Amino acid sequence: MDQVPIFDVKGAVYSYNETGPPALDGVDLTVMPGEWVAVLGANGSGKSTLAKVCNALLVPAQGACFSLGLDTSDPGNAGAVRQGVALVFQNPDDQIVASVVEEDVAFGPENLGLPSGEIERRVDRALELVSLTDLRKRGSYSLSGGQKQRLALAGALALEPKALVLDESTSMLDPDGRRSFLGCLGELNRLGMTILQITHAVEDIMFSGRIVVLGAGRVLWDGRQHGFWDGKYREFGFSEPPELALYRELASRGLIDPLTAPRVDDMLEALCL
Amino acid sequence: MKFGNTSIGQFIPGESVIHLLDPRCKMIGTFVLLTALFMAGAPWDFVPWVFLLAAMPRLSRISMRAILRSGRPVLFLVMFTMLLNVFWTPGNEIARLGPLRITEEGIVSAFCMGVRLYFLVVFAAILMMTTSPMAFSDGLERILSPLARLGLPVSEMAMMMTIALRFIPTLFEETDRILKAQMSRGADFESGSMIKRARSFIPVLVPLFVLVFARAENLAVAMESRCYVPGGHRSRMRPLVWEARDTKAMSCMVAFAVFSFLWGMCLPKIASICLDML
Numbered sequence: 001m002d003q004v005p006i007f008d009v010k011g012a013v014y015s016y017n018e019t020g021p022p023a024l025d026g027v028d029l030t031v032m033p034g035e036w037v038a039v040l041g042a043n044g045s046g047k048s049t050l051a052k053v054c055n056a057l058l059v060p061a062q063g064a065c066f067s068l069g070l071d072t073s074d075p076g077n078a079g080a081v082r083q084g085v086a087l088v089f090q091n092p093d094d095q096i097v098a099s100v101v102e103e104d105v106a107f108g109p110e111n112l113g114l115p116s117g118e119i120e121r122r123v124d125r126a127l128e129l130v131s132l133t134d135l136r137k138r139g140s141y142s143l144s145g146g147q148k149q150r151l152a153l154a155g156a157l158a159l160e161p162k163a164l165v166l167d168e169s170t171s172m173l174d175p176d177g178r179r180s181f182l183g184c185l186g187e188l189n190r191l192g193m194t195i196l197q198i199t200h201a202v203e204d205i206m207f208s209g210r211i212v213v214l215g216a217g218r219v220l221w222d223g224r225q226h227g228f229w230d231g232k233y234r235e236f237g238f239s240e241p242p243e244l245a246l247y248r249e250l251a252s253r254g255l256i257d258p259l260t261a262p263r264v265d266d267m268l269e270a271l272c273l
Numbered sequence: 274m275k276f277g278n279t280s281i282g283q284f285i286p287g288e289s290v291i292h293l294l295d296p297r298c299k300m301i302g303t304f305v306l307l308t309a310l311f312m313a314g315a316p317w318d319f320v321p322w323v324f325l326l327a328a329m330p331r332l333s334r335i336s337m338r339a340i341l342r343s344g345r346p347v348l349f350l351v352m353f354t355m356l357l358n359v360f361w362t363p364g365n366e367i368a369r370l371g372p373l374r375i376t377e378e379g380i381v382s383a384f385c386m387g388v389r390l391y392f393l394v395v396f397a398a399i400l401m402m403t404t405s406p407m408a409f410s411d412g413l414e415r416i417l418s419p420l421a422r423l424g425l426p427v428s429e430m431a432m433m434m435t436i437a438l439r440f441i442p443t444l445f446e447e448t449d450r451i452l453k454a455q456m457s458r459g460a461d462f463e464s465g466s467m468i469k470r471a472r473s474f475i476p477v478l479v480p481l482f483v484l485v486f487a488r489a490e491n492l493a494v495a496m497e498s499r500c501y502v503p504g505g506h507r508s509r510m511r512p513l514v515w516e517a518r519d520t521k522a523m524s525c526m527v528a529f530a531v532f533s534f535l536w537g538m539c540l541p542k543i544a545s546i547c548l549d550m551l
């Protein structure tokens with residue numbers, strides 16, 4: 001199959017300053033269309049830097065990054081890359097530009113210079129996807145932390161990107177909000193959206209098909225869920241969530257396909273059989 | 274202790290007659306009205322303005338309380354101006370406080386100054402409360418567009434203003450948070466001399482500045498990642514359209530300004546004619 005990878009990072013090195021170790025120290029990562037990749041790693045391991053490299057906000061000093069097949073070191077590609085790869089940051093207050101919900105969602109499409117009817121359509125759809133339609137006329141400052149995070153996601157979705165890069169974007173959500181946010185991502189992923197999700201929370205990665213662990217600017221692990229939870233996770237200081245223990249038990253008894261990502265639905269089905 | 278009120282003069286989303294007007298209409302109209310307001314020089318001149326203010330809750334769907342409260346941040350300034358006027362206007366002396374004299378003219382001009390300043394702030398606040406910062410900057414950008422032809426970065430300036438307005442509530446929140454954090458560590462902002470109190474604010478200002486710069490940096494990165502290019506072409510979800518209602522509203526505002534001006538000119542004459550006839 002001759003698909004163009006969504007992200008193709010080749011030996012990327014990036015330093016914020018000359019002294020000290022680089023933030024990215026030779027990262028290789030290839031993400032194909034439709035994948036959902038979870039990126040884990042301790043504080044300062046270079047996750048946010050990797051996200052910015054993928055979005056052409058930073059250009060690697062050595063090596064290269066191709067996003068959507070475009071070389072990010074060419075400034076002429078930056079516009080196309082940022083439209084096709086939308087970035088959602090950790091703190092929604094840092095990325096909400098307008099004072100009214102719908103105006104903020106429109107900010108991205110307005111920057112693309114789209115006609116007003118098209119902007120309106122995209123705003124409607126993005127708000128619908130994150131279920132903020134009822135709050136569209138509200139002041140963005142009056143939203144709760146979780147609602148702001150969903151607004152930030154809507155702002156990214158309005159660009160109609162091929163890929164989403166989420167930098168700890170579920171950190172402010174309550175368990176319910178987190179579940180509905182992840183449900184929303186799952187829906188998008190089924191529709192073909194590629195997702196690169198940076199997270200500290202083990203619950204978050206339940207849904208992703210693939211796990212990448214960064215440490216000190218290097219890729220420590222890159223593989224599928226079942227391989228990761230086969231003992232490797234302890235080396236990186238993670239503990240296994242109970243859902244995953246159940247998943248592995250079911251898989252070892254042959255009640256569930258160990259090659260699929262663990263999904264609650266599948267597990268329930270396996271248990272009811 | 275709470276630092277300021279975050280809701281004063283801040284945009285309140287709504288669908289009132291005033292909300293729906295084109296921001297250009299509101300901005301130019303407010304400017305015309307405020308110019309006329311500044312020509313009011315006698316206490317009676319403010320009668321039409323009181324009526325105009327009384328109509329505002331109905332037209333803007335903002336409560337009278339919220340409207341009047343928007344003048345609160347300048348109350349101190351209003352008092353101060355009034356005091357200066359009371360004591361420093363030469364004229365018919367009616368009372369004496371040591372070296373200070375209170376004159377009839379002083380009282381009249383203090384009243385006019387105070388009311389004028391208060392009304393100015395309140396009408397400006399109604400403009401801000403009924404216009405979203407995005408719409409405001411769109412309007413400003415269009416009004417100033419002739420300057421763009423002279424090479425001024427008008428659209429960047431307008432975007433800067435939108436963001437500044439959007440950040441005001443965040444700043445108040447952060448200040449409040451830092452104040453509370455410092456107080457929980459034993460800082461005292463409420464007792465001691467003026468100088469001591471001013472000094473106790475330094476540990477608040479330093480983290481606030483650091484935070485503002487970090488915030489600005491993050492926001493710039495986020496805007497860039499959302500395809501914002503300074504000086505680049507932007508389209509609008511709702512392009513500004515000047516409609517019939519804007520022309521009507523504009524005519525009303527100009528008519529009101531003219532009326533209040535004539536009222537100020539003619540009232541003394543009419544009054545004296547009436548007095549003569551009696």
Ligand SMILES: Nc1ncnc2c1ncn2[C@@H]1O[C@H](COP(=O)(O)OP(=O)(O)OP(=O)(O)O)[C@@H](O)[C@H]1O
Nearest residue numbers: 016017022023041042043044045046047048049050
């Ligand atoms: N703007 C910056 N200027 C200088 N150094 C930076 C900057 N941003 C990050 N760094 C440094 O680069 C390294 C990697 O940072 P990065 O933000 O990518 O980590 P991270 O994995 O996202 O961490 P976290 O989990 O805390 O978000 C860190 O050592 C950090 O100190």
Ligand SMILES: [Mg+2]
Nearest residue numbers: 047048049167
């Ligand atoms: Mg980070």
